[in-house]
């Protein structure tokens with residue numbers, strides 16, 4: 001018979017976790033090479049957007065973990081769609097996070113790497129103009145040459161495929177820059193390509209106790225079916241929100 005255990009105790013004895021406790025739990029095991037942590041928030045019915053953005057999902061506890069995950073990252077990796085839809089600005093962490101990073105031998109702010117097959121990002125946006133360090137744009141040889149050239153003025157433009165992003169090349173490019181601890185903040189197209197290439201090491205999934213209907217995307221979107229099994233390695237709660245962490249099962 002398969003074992004079923006209680007995840008949430010019914011006693012009031014659960015200890016409230018400090019930021020330091022959480023940072024310890026989200027530490028990567030010792031090791032080298034690129035590891036990609038994908039962070040998403042989802043509704044109970046699997047939607048990752050409400051009204052086209054993720055903001056209405058997750059609440060305070062999810063935002064707290066979102067910020068703490070950035071503290072640990074060498075680089076934040078993001079799909080261009082999410083940068084456009086969510087109005088991303090420059091990759092900057094707050095002063096407390098920057099101080100924590102410096103004390104732990106990291107750069108003051110994580111690097112920022114964006115994936116845009118068409119090189120369709122505004123070089124005049126805050127992502128580039130106010131960036132503490134020159135962002136990286138991963139793109140394709142097939143992208144418009146003028147757009148690539150305009151982005152090359154404000155970013156390091158790295159071609160990682162002819163007509164499709166080659167995740168092996170993208171990962172090698174990150175490793176060559178010693179950007180090994182990768183936090184991918186979405187979105188669904190990029191996540192799908194990473195799962196498809198079997199490049200996701202860890203999935204942090206916040207499950208909000210909300211059913212939203214509609215036809216918002218799931219965290220995978222626009223790819224053929226595949227199967228990647230993960231192991232549950234942590235489960236935390238904040239009221240009705242579950243903070244789940246899964247590691248890719250390799251055996």
Ligand SMILES: NC(=O)c1ccc[n+]([C@@H]2O[C@H](COP(=O)([O-])OP(=O)(O)OC[C@H]3O[C@@H](n4cnc5c(N)ncnc54)[C@H](OP(=O)(O)O)[C@@H]3O)[C@@H](O)[C@H]2O)c1
Nearest residue numbers: 040041048054079080081082116117118186187189190193
């Ligand atoms: N709930 C959450 O945790 C969460 C997290 C992130 C995003 N979201 C939501 O997801 C929505 C955006 O979805 P999305 O699927 O459009 O996001 P996305 O993956 O960030 O963006 C897709 C775009 O990024 C580029 N891209 C990503 N992967 C690529 C690949 N493998 N090859 C080539 N180009 C690639 C392409 O840009 P170009 O068109 O420039 O070529 C593509 O059109 C937003 O509404 C956002 O709010 C939710």
